[in-house]
Amino acid sequence: MKNKKTNWAMLLLVCTMLFLAACSNNGGTSTNNGDKNAAPTPTPAESTTKDPEPEQITLKFFTALADRANGLGKVEQDIIDQYMVEFPNVKIEVEALQDEPYKAKVKVYSSTNDLPDIMQVWGQPSFIQPLLDNNLLASLDESSFKDLDFVEGSFDGFAKDGKIYGVPRGADYLVLYYNKKMFADNNLTAPTTTEELNNVIATFRGKNINPIAINGMDGWTLPIWYDYVLQRQTGTFDTMDQGLRGEKSFTDEEFVKGAQAMLDFANAKGFADGYLTADYGAARNLFGQEQSAMYLMGNWEASLATDENFSEDFRNNVAAVPYPASDVAPASNLASWYGGGYSIAENSKHKEEASKFLNYMFQPDRWAKMIWEADAGTPAQKFEQFLTGNETALQKELVQIFNTATSSSGTPIHDSATDEFKQTVMDAHQSLLVGKITPVQFAQALEDAASKTR
Amino acid sequence: MDTTMRRGSKIILFVVMSAIALIQIFPLIWLINFSFLKSGDFFGSSFLKWPEAFQWKNYADAFSNGRVPTYFMNSLFVTLTTVIVSAVLALMMSYAFTRMNWKLKGPTMNFIMLGMIIPIHATLLPNFIMFNKLNMLDHLGTLIIPYIAFSIPISMFIMTGFLETIPRVIEESAIIDGAGVFTILFRIILPMTKPAIATVSVLNFITWWNEFIMANTFLVSEDLKTLPFSIMKFTGQYSSNYGAQFAVMTCIAIPSILFYLLFTEQLTKGITAGAVKG
Numbered sequence: 052m053k054n055k056k057t058n059w060a061m062l063l064l065v066c067t068m069l070f071l072a073a074c075s076n077n078g079g080t081s082t083n084n085g086d087k088n089a090a091p092t093p094t095p096a097e098s099t100t101k102d103p104e105p106e107q108i109t110l111k112f113f114t115a116l117a118d119r120a121n122g123l124g125k126v127e128q129d130i131i132d133q134y135m136v137e138f139p140n141v142k143i144e145v146e147a148l149q150d151e152p153y154k155a156k157v158k159v160y161s162s163t164n165d166l167p168d169i170m171q172v173w174g175q176p177s178f179i180q181p182l183l184d185n186n187l188l189a190s191l192d193e194s195s196f197k198d199l200d201f202v203e204g205s206f207d208g209f210a211k212d213g214k215i216y217g218v219p220r221g222a223d224y225l226v227l228y229y230n231k232k233m234f235a236d237n238n239l240t241a242p243t244t245t246e247e248l249n250n251v252i253a254t255f256r257g258k259n260i261n262p263i264a265i266n267g268m269d270g271w272t273l274p275i276w277y278d279y280v281l282q283r284q285t286g287t288f289d290t291m292d293q294g295l296r297g298e299k300s301f302t303d304e305e306f307v308k309g310a311q312a313m314l315d316f317a318n319a320k321g322f323a324d325g326y327l328t329a330d331y332g333a334a335r336n337l338f339g340q341e342q343s344a345m346y347l348m349g350n351w352e353a354s355l356a357t358d359e360n361f362s363e364d365f366r367n368n369v370a371a372v373p374y375p376a377s378d379v380a381p382a383s384n385l386a387s388w389y390g391g392g393y394s395i396a397e398n399s400k401h402k403e404e405a406s407k408f409l410n411y412m413f414q415p416d417r418w419a420k421m422i423w424e425a426d427a428g429t430p431a432q433k434f435e436q437f438l439t440g441n442e443t444a445l446q447k448e449l450v451q452i453f454n455t456a457t458s459s460s461g462t463p464i465h466d467s468a469t470d471e472f473k474q475t476v477m478d479a480h481q482s483l484l485v486g487k488i489t490p491v492q493f494a495q496a497l498e499d500a501a502s503k504t505r
Numbered sequence: 506m507d508t509t510m511r512r513g514s515k516i517i518l519f520v521v522m523s524a525i526a527l528i529q530i531f532p533l534i535w536l537i538n539f540s541f542l543k544s545g546d547f548f549g550s551s552f553l554k555w556p557e558a559f560q561w562k563n564y565a566d567a568f569s570n571g572r573v574p575t576y577f578m579n580s581l582f583v584t585l586t587t588v589i590v591s592a593v594l595a596l597m598m599s600y601a602f603t604r605m606n607w608k609l610k611g612p613t614m615n616f617i618m619l620g621m622i623i624p625i626h627a628t629l630l631p632n633f634i635m636f637n638k639l640n641m642l643d644h645l646g647t648l649i650i651p652y653i654a655f656s657i658p659i660s661m662f663i664m665t666g667f668l669e670t671i672p673r674v675i676e677e678s679a680i681i682d683g684a685g686v687f688t689i690l691f692r693i694i695l696p697m698t699k700p701a702i703a704t705v706s707v708l709n710f711i712t713w714w715n716e717f718i719m720a721n722t723f724l725v726s727e728d729l730k731t732l733p734f735s736i737m738k739f740t741g742q743y744s745s746n747y748g749a750q751f752a753v754m755t756c757i758a759i760p761s762i763l764f765y766l767l768f769t770e771q772l773t774k775g776i777t778a779g780a781v782k783g
Contacts, residue, residue: 111725117737118746120570144725149737152721159633159722332745333548340549351743360545 105140108404111167112145113160115153115391119145122354122427123221129421130412141404154178161187166396168405172217174208174392175466177473182394183211189395189402190214191409199413205389205431208462217394218409219431220418221351224387224459225275225374226452228338228346228355232368233260241372243382245283248375251344252321261323261343266334267484268327270477274465276347277480278386279374280316281309286379288386288460294497295467297505301498302491310483310490317484327481341365347374350453351428356445371448385456388463389431429453468504475500536758540564540751547747563752571735571753572727580732581760583645584713587652588706594653595660595705596698600690602661603668604676614665620658629722636723647723648731652713660705667701668694703771710764715757732757 112131116124124147131143146167148156153171160166166187172179182188193206193215202222209217229241234251237258242248252262265272282288285305293299294306316322323329323343338346339361346352355361355369376382393412395405412418419430420437426446438450465476476497483493539547540563541556567573601607602614632651636642671694679689695702717733724730735753739746765772 118570118739120566120738121746145727146725148721149740152717152737155718156722159630162630163634163637165637329548331743332544332747336545336548339545342549349743358545360543 107140107142108401109142109144110169110401110405110408112143113153113157113167113170114145114147115150115171117147117149119147122425123422126418126421126425126427130417133417134408134411141408143408157182161185164398166398168399168401169393169395169408172209172392172394173466174217174219174389175462176468177466177470179209179217179394180469183216187397188216189397189399189406190216191218191395191406195406195410196413199410200415200419200433201413202389202431202433204459208389209392209394217392218413219389219392220413221389221391221422222387222429222431222453223349223351223390224385224429224453224456225272225279225347225349226371226449227263227374228348228352228369228371230338230341230344230365230368231370232364233341233344241370242375243372245375245377248321249319252319255344256320261337262321263326263345263347264323264329264334264337264343265326265347266329266331267322267481268330268333270481271463271465272347273480273484274476275386275460275463277309277313278460278463280312281306282384282386282460283374283377283380284309284312286377288384288458291464292461295464295501295504297501301501302494306497307490307494310493313480314483314486314490327485339365350449353428353443353446353449354426356443357426369445371445371452373452381457383455383457384460385452385458386460386463387453387456388459388461388466392431468501472500472504533758533762536751537755540748540755542748542751544745544747544749560748563746563748566739566746566749567735567752567756571738571749572730573732573735573753573756575728576730576732576735577756579645579729580714583648583652583731584710586649587656587713588709590649591653591656591660591709592702592706595657595664596695596702597690598657599661599664599668600694603665604673617661618658620655621662625655625718629718632719633722642723643725643729645729648716648720651719652709652716656705656709656713660709663705663708664698664701667698671697700771700774703768703774707765707768707772711761714761 114124114127116122116127118124119128128145131145135141135143157166157170161182164187172182172188179188191214196206196215196218201219205219205222206215206217209215209219227242231241234241237254237260239251239254240247242251255262265276267273278288278291281290290299290305294301294303299306323334323337326334329337334346335348335352335355337343339355339358341362341364356366358366373382373385376384393409395402395409399405413432415432415434415436419432419434422428422430423434423437426443429449435454442450465473479488479493479496479500482488482496483490488496535553538553538555541559541561542554542563543556543560546554546556598617602610628651632647633642636647641647675693675697676689679693684693715733716731720731720733732753735756736750739749739753
């Protein structure tokens with residue numbers, strides 16, 4: 052009898068929960084119109100007083116910046132909100148997913164030929180090539196972006212047959228962060244040459260301190276590092292490109308020598324313990340918790356100097372230097388590339404409106420200024436005029452590194468061909484560093500992968 | 506002598522069981538502990554770090570930026586609808602397959618069971634195209650329908666096994682008393698199959714409560730998203746708010762644990778009943 056009662060109570064509970072859920076859900080969908088993502092903005096109806104004539108347009112905006120409350124995602128959202136206030140006839144619906152889910156969904160959208168009006172793209176063949184080959188992206192009018200101070204060459208990754216299909220949003224480059232205090236405590240100075248780097252590592256290892264934190268598990272930093280190692284040996288970033296194009300074979304001596312140098316570096320324990328099982332956050336926190344002296348990572352980590360998750364001591368001591376020079380290559384040779392950007396779908400019904408929005412977004416005092424002020428990275432536009440002098444020391448060092456660069460690597464090797472190629476290249480690096488394959492086999496693996504894509 | 510031995514073995518049993526319980530509960534403690542840490546504290550040298558100051562901000566972030574309340578209700582609505590509808594359908598179908606005789610019964614049953622070997626990923630694109638053509642995308646229904654479809658084979662598998670154990674004599678006497686098919690099904694079979702229903706409900710609940718791939722493919726609007734999307738709000742391309750992610754995960758874990766605890770007794774009955782069949 053008692054049992055029966057509890058059963059009924061349970062059923063009642065489930066029904067109530069279901070009922071409540073249904074109610075709240077209806078509430079949710081009926082207010083679907085407002086973008087409740089960010090701070091409340093005036094709805095179109097309220098602010099249309101001056102210009103009621105233009106037709107109502109809805110633009111779909113698809114981005115891989117899932118975090119809308121911090122960093123780049125917030126800047127993006129702020130500009131969108133601002134635009135909707137200024138142009139009340141345009142509504143921009145944002146769909147934001149994280150990298151991998153984003154890439155998966157782009158595939159779904161493209162297979163139904165139904166890409167959103169404006170979408171994030173990466174100006175790297177591994178991502179953009181299939182979209183271009185299937186004519187899914189609209190070509191943009193280059194002249195309308197001419198006066199926006201874009202850095203020279205930043206459009207290259209988004210171009211095909213002399214036309215541009217995307218607008219770059221940021222410049223990325225790989226630098227060596229270090230902890231000034233840890234260096235000073237051990238009577239060391241920041242390494243400027245590869246030889247000095249090796250000495251620094253030996254000293255730190257002698258004192259049981261992790262030298263360089265790196266996210267070896269993610270795989271993508273390793274090929275960029277290989278680019279650096281190879282470049283410092285040969286003196287030019289072209290070597291890698293020649294290999295990719297087939298003008299050289301990856302089995303040539305220089306590539307093998309580069310791989311051997313990486314292996315030697317790893318065997319000398321240049322990287323933190325367990326670096327091949329460390330993902331992005333693990334490597335970053337290792338450095339931030341002052342358990343490693345250096346951190347090999349991109350310029351987007353400028354916020355290390357302001358991140359309150361780490362101790363004040365650390366924030367005051369974090370600094371950056373370019374990757375150490377060699378006899379044949381100065382430190383101003385920078386592994387840098389233009390990654391993210393935006394494209395407009397060929398199938399979009401509102402191409403003109405979409406391109407108007409992009410133009411608005413990239414007015415120098417918007418995107419470039421705002422991401423600089425938000426400490427969210429380096430724009431692909433000139434931004435010297437926005438320097439206030441109040442930047443953190445780290446930010447200034449990063450600007451200095453970027454502005455004094457004399458040559459640039461362009462798209463990293465793993466992003467230079469298909470998705471499959473990318474995976475093979477990243478796996479090869481990891482296998483080499485754990486000793487599963489020799490440098491010769493590593494070179495052969497790259498050659499095999501590259502020959503498939505040529 | 507005998508009593509001390511018995512007491513001794515009882516103590517050993519207690520110690521062993523406590524150790525096992527601790528191992529089982531540990532991940533949960535870990536999860537909750539991590540949800541109170543600063544993001545910068547993660548991946549440190551210590552395994553379980555006691556927070557210097559409890560970061561309630563993680564939960565505040567989860568609720569505001571992560572939109573946990575809205576997503577929670579969406580998840581609850583989708584999952585409970587799926588669980589209830591699929592339990593009712595599975596019960597009715599299982600009854601038809603185990604008790605009734607009809608043409609093509611065998612092939613139909615096999616056809617439905619084939620559903621178990623179809624991976625979700627293979628259905629994403631066809632479903633997307635279909636929903637797109639029917640203009641049904643971006644609606645919670647686009648989740649509920651495939652969820653139910655994927656629930657039915659495994660639910661029926663458990664349910665038919667259980668129904669076989671119920672003696673037919675009971676139904677025969679019900680028929681003599683003048684009961685129709687639906688009376689038999691809902692007034693006699695349903696109460697007896699409660700353990701099996703609990704089993705499939707818990708299984709389905711846990712599966713769909715955590716589902717992400719389909720939700721990611723079929724949903725667009727912010728207001729319709731389900732709980733797993735909350736975690737994503739705290740991961741950028743090059744940044745992660747781990748504290749808030751763990752806070753969200755704690756919120757996600759609680760209903761699953763509650764659901765499991767509520768039905769745990771029925772659940773063991775349902776599974777063992779199937780096991781000792783015959």
